[in-house]
Amino acid sequence: MDSTQTHGINLSINSSDYHLQILPWVTLLDVLRERIGLTGTKKGCDHGQCGACTVLVDGKRILSCLTLAVMKDGAAITTIEGIANGEKLHPIQQAFIDHDAFQCGYCTPGQICSAVGMLQEAKARNREEIKELMSGNLCRCGASRGIVNAVMQVMEGGSNE
């Protein structure tokens, strides 16, 4: 068994292409933070229980801490650094500011990526459903109310981008 063998993989991260040599047990979260230097994505629990590491893979929200990077060869990844359109904030980012949807900010990148993913899924129709479908992102500061308000604003504003 040659367990030290690296695998060559291609990732598109926030529309930039990367070719990386990766050991099999390295998570996508560690690749983003340690290899690419995109430290916006946060490591909260590292065990799938908090949502701080949420990113979009091929448009879907997933947990990067439970994802092995080798398994995502060829995927397109969007992190918090790729959510805005240049200098123009994504409507969800603006709504988070408008509604004071954070305090320490540690959960925020995951919350925003998750909210963007949720709006694309288009399954939440009201407050109660937003709470349920955002429950994979914990906020220790208790900004959840503002977060739901922010998402409501974007939903009601009709902009699901």
Add this chain to the structure above:
Amino acid sequence: MNNFSYIKVSDAKQAIAELNGDIRNKAVAGGTNINDLLKYFVTKADKLVDINPIQEFNSIIRLDDGGVRLGALHTNADTAYDPIIEERYPLLSKAILAGASAQIRNMATNGGNLMQRTRCYYFYDISTPCNKRDPGSGCSAISGYNRIHAILGQSENCIAVFPSDMCVALAALNAQVNISGPNGERKLPFANFHRLPSETPHLDNNLIHGEVITSIDLPAEGFAENYSYLKLRDRSSYSFALVSVASAFELEQGTIKNARIALGGVAHKPWRVLEAEDFLKQKEPTRENFSQAAKIILNGAFGYEHNNFKIELAHRAIIRNCLMALYPESQRPGAKPSR
């Protein structure tokens, strides 16, 4: 995580050959359970066999007998939101959506959901004895903190529960697990897939090393008119069940023609007692009859220092959920009761 090698496989034959190569070669699908267990050193692998490229495992198809086949690699989210499942098997859809979080459901696969391991705290803590993780070492939960543990079907070797929500619905629906292995294909009725701990708590189910789940079949009857899934837990979302109940009925002129009741969070496998379902046949769907059925289901239940409450909780949950199944529109997100 320990160091392991990695290979992608593109068909079932290759997957089976790779897994068979060594007992420490493990399949990975969504990775939401195995990667976590690897991080805690609860599971060790020499090689991870990535089955995701196997196209034939990733679909939902209608069967000739009116049933539906769920591919093992179809995600929990895509299954729950599939129009056929939402319309014809809403019990399954609700049960899946009551589990984990949206992100995890986007990753988790149907095959992986059946294979997920217990959330017993001691199983996860490699510094403590645990017969499931380390056969013969003892069970820390029996005399420890056992709030989340079993009240039915447990043994003196292990009192862990199987944590899946999806599987509670699959049990109620009489699903079938399709398996492929070195000796060809076989099928297991859902009730025979998971095991009770007895003398061998290290075995969660009857899949043999080297075999893979290819798909899960649902019979034509989906109980789309009268069904309900109730999940009771310590917080209202993103938490495992203390007790969950799947109820489904076929009603005919006010009497019960056909009943299904399965419990989650109470045993080493989804718990069904056919005697209780037979008892309900030709009876009226009343609180009294459901209470009687609950008594039959919970016959022989016993708890430990911290989980005795589950017996009464399960009794009440069964009654409530059976009543909710008469009015499926009463269900709300997170499978919370609204009545």
